[in-house]
Amino acid sequence: MKPYIKLLLLSGVLAGATACTDLDTDIKTQYTTYPDNPIATSAKLEACYYYLRNEAGLGRNYWEGVMLQGDELMGVSFNGSYYDNGRLANPSIHDLKPDTPGVGQMGDLKSGISYCNSVIVEIGGPEGKDDIVAPVRAIRAFYHFMMIDLYGDVPLMSHTPEEGEVIERAPRADVARFIESELLEIIPQLTEENNADTYGRPNKWMAKALLAKLYLNWGVYTCGDVTKVTNDTPNEKLNELVAVCDDIIESGIFEVGKGYRKKFFPNNGVHIKDFIYAMDFDPVKVPTRYVGGHQLDRFMTFKKANNCNIGPWGFIPAKSVAGVYLLIPECVDRFNLPGDERNLMILGGPQYATSPVSFEFTNTPIMFNGQQVAYTKEIELVINQVTPINQLNVGADSETANLMKGYHLGKYPSIAEDYTDRDRFGGNDIPIFRYADILLSKAEAILRGATPTMGHTAASLMNEVRDCAGAPHVTGTPTLQDILDERGREFICEMWRRQDLIRFGQFENDWGFKNIANPGAKTELWRRIMPIPLGEMETNTNWEQNFGY
Numbered sequence: 219m220k221p222y223i224k225l226l227l228l229s230g231v232l233a234g235a236t237a238c239t240d241l242d243t244d245i246k247t248q249y250t251t252y253p254d255n256p257i258a259t260s261a262k263l264e265a266c267y268y269y270l271r272n273e274a275g276l277g278r279n280y281w282e283g284v285m286l287q288g289d290e291l292m293g294v295s296f297n298g299s300y301y302d303n304g305r306l307a308n309p310s311i312h313d314l315k316p317d318t319p320g321v322g323q324m325g326d327l328k329s330g331i332s333y334c335n336s337v338i339v340e341i342g343g344p345e346g347k348d349d350i351v352a353p354v355r356a357i358r359a360f361y362h363f364m365m366i367d368l369y370g371d372v373p374l375m376s377h378t379p380e381e382g383e384v385i386e387r388a389p390r391a392d393v394a395r396f397i398e399s400e401l402l403e404i405i406p407q408l409t410e411e412n413n414a415d416t417y418g419r420p421n422k423w424m425a426k427a428l429l430a431k432l433y434l435n436w437g438v439y440t441c442g443d444v445t446k447v448t449n450d451t452p453n454e455k456l457n458e459l460v461a462v463c464d465d466i467i468e469s470g471i472f473e474v475g476k477g478y479r480k481k482f483f484p485n486n487g488v489h490i491k492d493f494i495y496a497m498d499f500d501p502v503k504v505p506t507r508y509v510g511g512h513q514l515d516r517f518m519t520f521k522k523a524n525n526c527n528i529g530p531w532g533f534i535p536a537k538s539v540a541g542v543y544l545l546i547p548e549c550v551d552r553f554n555l556p557g558d559e560r561n562l563m564i565l566g567g568p569q570y571a572t573s574p575v576s577f578e579f580t581n582t583p584i585m586f587n588g589q590q591v592a593y594t595k596e597i598e599l600v601i602n603q604v605t606p607i608n609q610l611n612v613g614a615d616s617e618t619a620n621l622m623k624g625y626h627l628g629k630y631p632s633i634a635e636d637y638t639d640r641d642r643f644g645g646n647d648i649p650i651f652r653y654a655d656i657l658l659s660k661a662e663a664i665l666r667g668a669t670p671t672m673g674h675t676a677a678s679l680m681n682e683v684r685d686c687a688g689a690p691h692v693t694g695t696p697t698l699q700d701i702l703d704e705r706g707r708e709f710i711c712e713m714w715r716r717q718d719l720i721r722f723g724q725f726e727n728d729w730g731f732k733n734i735a736n737p738g739a740k741t742e743l744w745r746r747i748m749p750i751p752l753g754e755m756e757t758n759t760n761w762e763q764n765f766g767y
Contacts, residue, residue, distance in 0.1 A: 259350075262337055266354045267419055268497075269330030269361070273508040275323070276497050276648055281514065281711075283320020283748070284368070286310045288715035289729040290706070291543045291627065294597070296521075296615040298605050300542045307610045311732045312739035316752040316767055324369060324751050327361045331375045334358040339378060352407035356420035359400045360428055366393045366439060367717055370747035370764060387761060391440040394432060401429045412471050417488040418498035418647075423469065426462050427494045427651035433459035434659050438721055445743035448723040449698065456668035463660040464671055466494070472653035478559045478687040483577055484633050484645050492686075494651040501636065501645050511643025514711070515632040517543045520569070520584070520591055521621050524637075527585040530565070530628065532574030535637040544612075544624030546730040547595050552706050558689035560707050566625040568592045577631050587618050597624040599731065608735045629711055654683045654708055662701045680704055698722065720746045742766060 270276045286293050286309040293306025300306060305319045314321055334354050342351035358375075365372040374388040374396055388396075408422040437453035438444065453459075466472065473491045475481075481490050487498075501510035515531075521541025523529040545564065553561045562579070569584040569591040584591040597612065600620075605611035613620035630646045661679040664670050681691045683704065692700065702722050706715065719725040726740050733740050749767035 259341060262341070263350075263354060264419075266330070266334045266337055267357050268509070269326060269333065271497055271499065271504075271509050272326065275326050276512060277508050278513045278517070279319050279322055281320075281512075281517075282306060283309055283314070283318065283323065284713070284716055285711055286320070286543075287312065287314075287725075288719060289546055289727070290549045290710055290715055292546055292597075292610060292624075292730050294542050294544055294610045294612045294624070295605070296542075296620065297600070297611060297613060298609060299615065300540065301605075301609050301611075304608075306542060307608055307735075310610060310730065311608060311736040312726075312742070312745050313608070313736045314745070314748055314767075316749040316755065316763065318749075321748055322751045322753070324365060324372070324754050327365050328373070328375065330361045331358050332378065334361070335375065335378045347403075349407045352404040353420040355400055355404050356408065356425045356428070359397045359425075360420075362393055362397050363428060363432060366390050366397075367435070368748050369750060370444065384760060385758060389442075391442065394436065394439040397432055398429065401425050401432075405429075410469070412494075414488050418496060420495070423466055423471065424495040424651060426466055427656065430459055430462045430466070430656060430659055431651070433462065434662070435717060435721055444720070444746045447720060447746065449721075451721075451723075453666065456663045456666055459663045460660055460668045460671055463656045463663070466653070466656050467660075467672070472656075474654050474657070474683055474686040476686060479562060479577070479629075481649070482629050482646055483631060484636070486647050490649075492653045493647070493649050494653060494656070496647045496649045498647050499643075499645050501643055507643070511636065511645050512630075512648065513540075513643060514630040514646070514648075515636070515644050516540055516642050518627050518630070519632075520586075520626065521615055522586055523584075525586060526591065528571045528582055530569065530571060530584060531577065531631045531633070532571050532580075533634040533637075535632075535642075536634070537637050537642050539637075539642070541621070541626075543627070544597060545627055547597070547625075548729040549706070549710070550595055550625050552703055555684075555689045555707075558684075558707070559687040560689070560710075563627055563629045563710070564625055565628045566593045566595055572631065574634065586621070589618065591622065593622055593625050595625055597730075607731065610731060610735070627711060649712060652709075652712075654686070655714070657683050658701060658705055658708065661696070662698065665696070665698050665701060676701070683708060 273279050282293065282305055285291060292310040295301040308314050308318050309320050334357060337354050338346040338351045342348050370390045371387040372393060373385050374393050379385060405422055405425050408425055409416060410422050412421060412423055433455040436455040437451040438447050441447055441451055472494060475491055481492055499511050504510040517540045519530055519539045519541055521539060523539050524535040524537065529535050550564055553564045570579050571582045571584055572579050599607060600611050600613040601607050612623045615621060630644060632644050636642060636644050657679045660674065661676040664676045676696050677692050680696055684691060702718060705718050725746055726743065744766040747764055749764050750761060755761060755763055
């Protein structure tokens with residue numbers, strides 16, 4: 219391995235990550251000092267891993283553009299307030315536009331890859347393949363994975379472009395094969411350690427979990443035409459998927475544990491053994507807007523929580539909240555298993571505050587305008603000439619009844635500090651790859667025809683996941699629909715529902731107001747990939763927009 223030759227990390231590299239979208243920029247011109255010390259090397263490596271810790275990464279834009287496309291949440295407006303040119307409603311009704319803010323992750327992902335490429339060249343040895351940059355190559359593969367999942371054909375950025383080099387989009391299948399080859403090559407180089415030193419950083423298990431996720435969706439990514447994907451689309455990688463899952467299972471490092479909700483509390487972190495790879499949000503360590511924290515609770519909490527006698531999490535928020543993400547009734551219906559702790563995240567009916575320490579529910583009612591907050595499952599829209607149905611308008615927020623429409627999700631509770639000096643951004647770490655996902659992925663692979671191993675059945679793997687939440691065991695052999703429903707309970711409002719619905723051929727199904735507000739959503743199968751963001755199309759004039767947009 220070559221000696222450490224490290225560029226000085228400027229203090230603004232993370233905060234300014236979203237601004238670097240031009241692939242022709244010579245990143246090395248940003249630095250003037252080349253210290254030869256491990257501290258600088260570590261800093262530069264760290265910067266590779268956190269390009270997603272911002273608004274367009276795993277912040278507001280991502281959750282709006284991706285999460286709201288699924289059958290979990292819908293984004294509503296209050297007589298047009300929060301409509302914001304469709305940034306919430308358009309993904310909810312499958313009517314994304316190239317300029318919808320939630321579409322814009324591609325620039326961040328490209329910036330992350332470009333920065334990774336600069337690090338690989340500078341400290342990765344003559345061929346850019348020294349062990350020290352194996353984690354950088356892993357996160358670069360992850361950024362590519364996110365791009366193909368969202369946009370289909372994307373630039374394969376395996377190197378820093380030469381001056382004047384024209385950037386083309388590569389076929390989705392080719393990029394999938396590049397990701398596979400990268401992961402298979404670097405996995406032996408990555409550490410097996412899984413502790414505080416590796417938390418939030420790519421290690422061997424992160425790379426294997428990413429490979430498992432790639433294999434799970436291999437049929438989607440390599441079929442050549444996303445509109446042809448059905449629940450029966452062939453997947454040649456099912457046995458490889460099982461083998462990768464077995465490697466993670468046999469490591470003995472991970473477990474689903476006992477108790478579901480605590481995994482997502484503000485004090486979560488490396489002690490959660492279900493987390494294989496998570497995005498570390500900490501507003502204390504990193505107080506920068508859209509980097510230190512996220513906005514999930516702000517958008518899911520009761521809109522007038524700061525005017526109540528007590529807030530949902532045992533304190534009165536010092537600042538206003540948005541409260542515009544409501545649970546779709548069809549999603550609520552999935553949380554129907556007796557004794558399942560996951561049901562407690564579904565906030566419906568009369569509301570009671572939780573303890574600000576344990577987050578267990580108390581007997582203290584949440585009162586607003588002299589009455590107890592009580593959510594109704596069904597969501598009634600107000601439709602008129604000013605606010606048509608595609609605005610998903612629930613009425614004026616000055617009327618208490620309108621604030622009660624729709625159940626809310628209580629998965630990512632806040633602490634009081636999140637609403638004061640940290641500008642309303644939560645510190646809950648967001649899991650990306652979880653052990654429970656490995657178990658359910660193996661279960662799905664077996665049901666789809668993979669050879670069972672280790673004495674596992676689809677039922678035994680599904681029951682291991684359910685044991686964490688105290689849900690009843692399945693009896694007999696579960697169906698693929700059972701697996702999809704279980705994934706909907708287990709991974710609600712994580713990263714995967716949109717992807718799961720596409721793989722199962724159910725992305726166009728009828729839920730909420732999607733197919734009423736946008737009847738074309740039933741048949742426009744090309745919406746399974748998102749439009750290329752407008753800014754990217756203006757910069758890369760040689761590209762063609764994805765079909766239909």
